[in-house]
Amino acid sequence: MSLLIKRWIWIIGVISVFSIAPISKIANNKNPLNLGLDLSGGVDILIKVIPPPEEKLDEIVPGVVDVMSKRLDPQGVLSISVQQVSEDRINIQVPSSSGESPERVRRLIEQSAHLELVDTSFVSYLAGSKACRNDGQNYENCDLVYTKDQVVIEGGDLKRATVSPNPNGGWQVDFELSESGSNAFARHTASHISQYLTIVLDANVVSSPIINSAIFGSGSISGSFSIEEANELALLLNAGRLDADIDILKLSSVGAALGKDSLEKSIKAAWIGLILVAIYMLACYKRRGVAAVFSLAIFSSILFSLFSSLNITLTLPGIAGLILSIGMAVDANVIIFERIKEEESSGKSGLLALEEGFSNALSVITDANVTTFLIGLVLYALATGPVRGFAVTLLIGIMVSVFAALVVTRAIMETWEK
Structure with missing residues (x-):
């Protein structure tokens, strides 16, 4: 099988695989693209951070921002904005296209996710029982x-933390421990066989x-x-606990900041x-x-x-990144065509000029894209x-x-030359 046929197989395969999701969404009358809060509206939340006694706000708030970001957008692809707007206040903006309901957002924000595995000796406790750590407060309830x-x-x-089916029905959250946690857990369980280990989450x-x-x-x-519930608990544990109390000052639905007109x-x-780029490429390179x-x-x-x-x-900054990447795709083609012209000026023609042109352009294209890619990372x-979007x-x-430049353009040009 020739390299040209392999290239076309790759092109058709990539288009076919990645076209499944948008075609499926369109068939189910769903928008194939998720739009950010600035384009589609969503939920706007203002919270107040209340630090523990003797803790400094400027040390606590950045940690709260980080935990909130991990809880609401762990992969960083939903363009959920979590920003500190004053000394003790954080603004959270959740686009409607993220699929997060206001109720679930509130749960993720308010839970401290403080997990403790407590040695209760030979005494077991029912699920839902109130648990309190002995720190001098009233324990009547x-x-x-x-x-x-x-x-x-x-x-x-x-x-x-991950989710798996519970052998007894329902679901459970499995967890892996750090080295120090694993050693402590192993020592305790080895010396307390036939005793109870009570799992406490948020008291x-x-x-x-x-x-x-x-x-x-x-x-x-x-x-x-x-x-x-299991997925939500795993998400909370992976994001980490909140080291401060949270007071929701405002939770409201908002319309698109830019509106339909700006999007259009x-x-x-x-x-x-x-279109202008296409006209330029056709005029210059036939x-x-x-x-x-x-x-x-x-x-x-x-x-x-x-x-x-x-x-x-997709947000407005995301659209800017998209347009920039289109420009880089065109730039790569320009570099390739100019290198092919240089080879033709030296007396080479046909597939030989094309082969040498792509080979000479490879290092320039790689350098330019790698440096930009590192900045993006x-x-x-x-x-x-x-x-982040x-x-x-x-x-x-x-x-x-x-x-597109090194595989698609090359496949098209080689097909024409042959």
């Missing part, structure tokens, strides 16, 4: 009162399993969890830009320009399908909300633009 010394491990000792007993043998490195939290203008501007236009069309379709498949939320790692669209756009 507490079913379980325990001291710090009775806590075997806490949520901070967890490395990862409520989840369950009181009995220790049957030494446990190393992992465990599970079982209860009458539905799949939604943005799309119109993108189309005008594409038949090769046609190849570039076809490559750009395939690039756009793959990019659209990827955004739909990965449920990436830094943005993704450090930014939140719409800025810009980074996501830019990173995906760079990868697709390289594929």
Whole structure:
């Protein structure tokens, strides 16, 4: 099988695989793209951070912002904005396209997710029992009162939490422990066989399993969890506990910040830009320009399908990243065509000039895209909300633009030459 046929198989395969999601959404009368709060509206929340006594706000609030971001948008593709707006206030904006209901957002925000596994010796407690740590407060309504010394491990000792079916029905949350947590857990379970280890989450007993043998490195939290409840608990544990109390000052639904008119203008501007680029490529490079236009069309379709498949939320900054990646795709084609021209000026022609032109252009295209890709990675790692959305669209756009230039354009041009 020739390299040309392999390239076309790759192109058709990529388009086919990534087209499944948008076609499915359109068939079910769903919007194939998720739009951000600035384009489609959503939920706007203002919260106040109340730190523990003797803790400083400027040390607590950044941690709360980080935990909230991980809870609401763990993959960073929904463009949910979590920003500190004053000394003790945080603004959260959740686009309607994220699928998060105001009720679930409130639950994720308000829960502290303080997990403790408590040694209760030979006494078990029913799920739902009130549990209180002995810190000098009133314990009249507490079913379980325990001291710090009775806590075997806490949520901070967890490395990862996942969801799996419970052998007895329902669902459970499995967890892996850090090295220090694993050692402490193994020592305790080995020396307390046939005793109870009570699982406490946010001052409520989840369950009181009995220790049957030494446990190393992992465990599970079982209860009458539905799949939604188990997934939510795993999400909370992976994001980490809140080290402060939260007071929701405002929770309201908002309309699109830019409105339908602004969205239509943005799309119109993108189309005008594409048409102008296509005219320029056709005027300057004739038949090769046609190849570039076809490559750009395939690039756009793959990019659209990827955004739909990965449920990436598109915001106005995301559209900017998308347009920038289109420009980079065109730039790569220009570099390739100029290198081919240079080879033809030296006396080469046909497939030989094409082969040498692509080979000489490879290092330039790679350098330009790698440097931009690294900047995008830094943005993704450090930014939140719409800025992270810009980074996501830019990173995906760079990868697709390289594929379009080096595989799609080459396949079209080689097909014509043969």
